[in-house]
Amino acid sequence: MNRNDWWRGGVIYQVYPRSFFDSNGDGVGDLLGVVEKIDYIASLNVDAIWLSPFFTSPMKDFGYDVSDYRGVDPLFGTLEDFKQVIAAAHARGIRILIDQVLNHSSDQHAWFKESRSSRDNPKADWYVWADAKDDGTVPNNWLSVFGGPAWTWDSRRKQYYLHNFLSSQPDLNFHCEAVQQQLLEDMEFWLQLGVDGFRLDAANFYFHDRELRNNPPNHEIREGSIGVRVDNPYAFQQHIHDKTQPENLGFLRRIRQLLERYPGSATVAEIGCDHSLRTMASYTGGSDALHMAYSFDLLTEQCSPEFLRRTIDSVERELADGWPCWSIGNHDVVRVMSRWALGEPDHMRGRLFMAMLLSMRGSVCLYQGEELGLDEADLSFEQLVDPYGIRFWPEFKGRDGCRTPMPWHDQDQHGGFSREQPWLPLADKHLPLSVAAQEPNADSMLNTYRRFVAWRQDQPMLTDGSMHTLHHDEALLVYERRLGDQTWVCLFNLGDSARHFDLGASVQALDAPSASAVFDGQCVHLPANGFGFARRLA
Incomplete structure (x- = not known):
């Protein structure tokens, strides 16, 4: 702490x-x-x-x-x-x-109840209000994430209010x-x-x-x-x-x-x-x-x-x-x-x-x-x-x-x-x-x-190290983590069958929980849905 x-x-x-x-x-x-x-x-x-x-x-x-x-x-x-x-x-x-x-x-918040009560109350501009177009339709084409127009008519103020989500969730006016x-x-x-x-x-x-x-x-x-x-x-x-x-x-x-x-x-x-x-x-x-x-x-x-x-x-x-x-x-x-x-x-x-x-x-x-x-x-x-x-x-x-x-x-x-x-x-x-x-x-x-x-x-490499990808294909994802003079290779087989991968240099396996990869020199064997971590050797 x-x-x-x-x-x-x-x-x-x-x-x-x-x-x-x-x-x-x-x-x-x-x-x-x-x-x-x-x-x-x-x-x-x-x-x-x-x-x-x-x-x-x-x-x-x-x-x-x-x-x-x-x-x-x-x-x-x-x-x-x-x-x-x-x-x-x-x-x-x-x-x-x-x-x-x-x-x-919520539209049940005291702020909104006051805001909708008139156009000149102390919280009148705490929410996003807009007049209807001349034909009575909504102020613009904005849509709600939850479907339909992002505007709802309020008969008290005779204006529309904005809601990016439910009509019962009026948007606060951050310009205020x-x-x-x-x-x-x-x-x-x-x-x-x-x-x-x-x-x-x-x-x-x-x-x-x-x-x-x-x-x-x-x-x-x-x-x-x-x-x-x-x-x-x-x-x-x-x-x-x-x-x-x-x-x-x-x-x-x-x-x-x-x-x-x-x-x-x-x-x-x-x-x-x-x-x-x-x-x-x-x-x-x-x-x-x-x-x-x-x-x-x-x-x-x-x-x-x-x-x-x-x-x-x-x-x-x-x-x-x-x-x-x-x-x-x-x-x-x-x-x-x-x-x-x-x-x-x-x-x-x-x-x-x-x-x-x-x-x-x-x-x-x-x-x-x-x-x-x-x-x-x-x-x-x-x-x-x-x-x-x-x-x-x-x-x-x-x-x-x-x-x-x-x-x-x-x-x-x-x-x-x-x-x-x-x-x-x-x-x-x-x-x-x-x-x-x-x-x-x-x-x-x-x-x-x-x-x-x-x-x-317990691994500073995973919390502090840099990261960049090395390889991907239809099944494998391989990336490196680097910190100081150390480099780790992280390998994941998302495929349904075992895969072999040549790392191009010798590595030493890391004892990560539930890792299933088998390393042999510079080669790694990954079972289906397997993963592993290794440290590159100088």
């Missing part, structure tokens, strides 16, 4: 409180559930916990619609319960990062100085309580184009560009006016100035835009903006060696002195064991993803359940609660499948998550993968994760 730069190479474990552990038997996970399972988190050898929102909220978007930035929703507990989370984590050398949903509030100042004060409230930093939701959405200019069409989508969902018209535009505005960087610098007053605190930003790597570089470069950021580059269905090599090379080229935070899963995307393992709980492939993620240059976010090898839960339409999934069913099934409860044991249908029916059903196929089932097996996915994270923390 004494290293102020812990975040450089740190491993952050994302807890989605609703689905982690229910301590009071109401079917919903809560803050005291995190306290009760804190020793489990500590056993993963992670540096920090990222807590998804627990703030006061009507829960239209399950906490990402905040109605009080300083309050704890009774569903999750009390402010005293949150203080217990901080105390329990800090006692075990674990830091706490909390989600900050600054781009928008009072809004910026208020949000910074609310963030400092949590820093004074002892939090160690923030995950910034939708960090490039804060500012909008003052002139409300139309976005141009995205012609690439008409050509069926790879990896882009075409069931949502949001992809039909180039989002150059509704987000990622140049003024954004100024506010992010103000956040960094705030955190500088709390040594050891850090920010990790979520970046979602067409040129995410360039944005990450500008947001994390130097020492006056954000500490680190992650994009959606590895949260897609693509996982070929060529795609991974291209992504790594782009990050290394674009970020310069910026700092990446890698992630292959979170609460918004299909679980990686379904996206990249073809829907089968193949733990050999899961170990491969683990080793790759934890050996790349940068920090790492792990999503709860990845360490168990959980895949996506299969839910019927009737079981969905996510408004995003309900809107786009059946082509897109939403985010509920990655948010189902953690299985702690396999002794009942609720998997030890709750004594009552959970808010989402626990998948039957997850019960054999429960924590209790994996604990006694030294070679389980869970115990492999524990060993590998601990091994990573």
Whole structure:
């Protein structure tokens, strides 16, 4: 806890409180559930916990619609319960990062209620309001991420308000100085309580184009560009006016100035835009903006060696002195064991993803359940609660499948998550993968994760070394890490058959947890879904 730069190479474990552990038997996970399972988190050898929102909220978007930035929703507990989370984590050398949903509030927030009441109240310009066109239609062509126009008519003000997400999530107006100042004060409230930093939701959405200019069409989508969902018209535009505005960087610098007053605190930003790597570089470069950021580059269905090599090379080229935070899963995307393992709980492939993620240059976010090898839960339409999934069913099934409860044991249908029916059903196929089932097996996915994270923390090469790719083909991905006069080679076989590879020089195998590569002089044998690490010999 004494290293102020812990975040450089740190491993952050994302807890989605609703689905982690229910301590009071109401079917919903809560803050005291995190306290009760804190020793489990500590056993993963992670540096920090990222807590998804627990703030006061009507829960239209399950906490990402905040109605009080300083309050704890009774569903999750009390402010005293949150203080217990901080105390329990800090006692075990674990830091706490909390989600900050600054781009928008709930329409139930007192600020919005006042703002919509008239055009001349003290908070009239705290949200983004615009007059209708002469024919009554919306001010421009901007679209909501969740489908349809990004504007909703308000009969009180007789104007439209902007919402990049649900209509119940009106966008705050960051062109208003009072809004910026208020949000910074609310963030400092949590820093004074002892939090160690923030995950910034939708960090490039804060500012909008003052002139409300139309976005141009995205012609690439008409050509069926790879990896882009075409069931949502949001992809039909180039989002150059509704987000990622140049003024954004100024506010992010103000956040960094705030955190500088709390040594050891850090920010990790979520970046979602067409040129995410360039944005990450500008947001994390130097020492006056954000500490680190992650994009959606590895949260897609693509996982070929060529795609991974291209992504790594782009990050290394674009970020310069910026700092990446890698992630292959979170609460918004299909679980990686379904996206990249073809829907089968193949733990050999899961170990491969683990080793790759934890050996790349940068920090790492792990999503709860990845360490168990959980895949996506299969839910019927009737079981969905996510408004995003309900809107786009059946082509897109939403985010509920990655948010189902953690299985702690396999002794009942609720998997030890709750004594009552959970808010989402626990998948039957997850019960054999429960924590209790994996604990006694030294070679389980869970115990492999524990060993590998601990091994990573003992290797300065993996936290501090440079990185560049050496080779890729239809099955192999090979990259080097360098630090001082040492060079490591990291090899991953994503193919379904064994491969041999000539490294061109002699190497010495490294004893990495679950590594399966066999090195012989300058040659390496990699079984299907195998990986290995070696030190180059002078």
